[in-house]
Amino acid sequence: MNTPLKIDFNRPAPVGREMEYVAEAIRGGHHSGDGPFTKKVAALLEAELGAPRVLLTTSCTHALEMMALLLDIQPGDEVVIPSFTFVSTVNAFVLRGARPVFADIRPDTLNLDESRLEPLLTPRTKAIVPVHYAGVGCEMDALLETANRRGVRVVEDNAHGLFGKYKGRYLGTFGALASQSFHETKNFSCGEGGALIINDPALVERAEILREKGTNRSRFFRGQVDKYTWVDIGSSYLPSDILAAYLYGQLEQREKIQSHRKRLWEFYHAALQDWAQAHEVQLPYVPAHVEQAYHMFYLLLPTLDLRQRLIAHLRERGIYSVFHYLPLHLSDMGRRFGGREGDCPVTERVSDQLLRLPFHNILTQEEQERVVEAILEFDF
Numbered sequence: 001m002n003t004p005l006k007i008d009f010n011r012p013a014p015v016g017r018e019m020e021y022v023a024e025a026i027r028g029g030h031h032s033g034d035g036p037f038t039k040k041v042a043a044l045l046e047a048e049l050g051a052p053r054v055l056l057t058t059s060c061t062h063a064l065e066m067m068a069l070l071l072d073i074q075p076g077d078e079v080v081i082p083s084f085t086f087v088s089t090v091n092a093f094v095l096r097g098a099r100p101v102f103a104d105i106r107p108d109t110l111n112l113d114e115s116r117l118e119p120l121l122t123p124r125t126k127a128i129v130p131v132h133y134a135g136v137g138c139e140m141d142a143l144l145e146t147a148n149r150r151g152v153r154v155v156e157d158n159a160h161g162l163f164g165k166y167k168g169r170y171l172g173t174f175g176a177l178a179s180q181s182f183h184e185t186k187n188f189s190c191g192e193g194g195a196l197i198i199n200d201p202a203l204v205e206r207a208e209i210l211r212e213k214g215t216n217r218s219r220f221f222r223g224q225v226d227k228y229t230w231v232d233i234g235s236s237y238l239p240s241d242i243l244a245a246y247l248y249g250q251l252e253q254r255e256k257i258q259s260h261r262k263r264l265w266e267f268y269h270a271a272l273q274d275w276a277q278a279h280e281v282q283l284p285y286v287p288a289h290v291e292q293a294y295h296m297f298y299l300l301l302p303t304l305d306l307r308q309r310l311i312a313h314l315r316e317r318g319i320y321s322v323f324h325y326l327p328l329h330l331s332d333m334g335r336r337f338g339g340r341e342g343d344c345p346v347t348e349r350v351s352d353q354l355l356r357l358p359f360h361n362i363l364t365q366e367e368q369e370r371v372v373e374a375i376l377e378f379d380f
């Protein structure tokens with residue numbers, strides 16, 4: 001038997017003029033941060049999202065760290081975060097001394113369960129960090145209503161959700177701040193990269209300083225001060241303009257990328273619907289008032305054993321599917337903050353059941369057909 005051609009879970013690839021722009025950035029001689037391509041990317045995102053300011057960062061992790069600094073998180077502050085997320089969502093705040101309070105997720109969208117939010121808030125709660133899982137928007141109306149009533153700030157981890165919308169408004173524009181990721185596993189990539197979206201204009205100036213090693217260098221370059229100096233804490237969160245050039249090539253193709261991903265998602269959904277129903281497999285749910293960002297396609301198998309067996313079954317056929325987040329409240333670190341079994345039952349169940357299918361910008365329909373065929377052959 002021939003070994004079947006491998007179908008990767010993710011494969012980063014240029015889809016437009018990325019190579020040309022990288023060469024231009026190298027030839028142009030501005031290789032450090034905030035060069036011409038960084039400015040183009042920021043302008044594109046500001047115009048598209050209608051955000052007052054977008055700062056490119058070296059990663060989404062660093063954008064989240066900047067958020068924690070901008071919110072002035074202090075030791076003892078509490079931050080409410082879904083247990084079902086990437087470790088950086090919580091680490092950024094723990095680094096400032098915050099105590100994470102883990103929230104459970106809704107069983108349908110796998111987003112922070114807004115109906116169970118209120119009891120988690122205390123007088124020490126400083127922020128709520130919704131994550132738009134798979135690029136499907138959280139219930140922002142209810143979430144913001146609770147947060148505003150209790151005087152707590154909302155900042156979004158929008159790593160999955162760029163160009164997704166909730167009730168017609170872009171994800172990443174609801175919170176005072178939002179983070180984006182341009183890691184190679186995301187819809188738009190430059191290998192490693194991120195952005196901080198600043199929706200509260202009052203936070204713009206300090207954000208620029210934090211990102212520039214605590215100096216007022218950005219104001220200096222705009223001619224607003226005649227020399228630049230150390231004015232605050234800060235770090236180096238600027239990506240190279242060479243990476244921004246690659247990212248600009250990707251973002252320029254945003255319609256092509258998003259429509260391709262939409263086709264992939266709809267193909268899987270249509271091809272697996274009957275199978276899923278027959279075997280009690282849950283497919284992703286997108287509420288009618290949400291326009292998703294088509295970040296991933298997942299299945300929720302009835303049990304952990306079936307999930308593991310399906311991963312192995314696909315792998316034997318050269319198809320790479322993967323599970324996702326382990327509950328953060330049950331991790332070694334999460335337990336140090338008091339996390340215990342049963343705290344977030346939906347997260348605990350979903351983490352065992354979820355499997356992500358191959359999904360990327362150059363996945364072909366032929367490859368998808370092979371994935372679907374292999375799934376339909378799976379012996380339950």
Ligand SMILES: *Cc1c(COP(=O)(O)O)cnc(C)c1O
Nearest residue numbers: 059060061086088159181183194
């Ligand atoms: C990928 C991801 C991050 C981290 O992104 P980096 O750019 O790799 O730092 C954070 N949060 C979520 C939800 C993610 O999916």
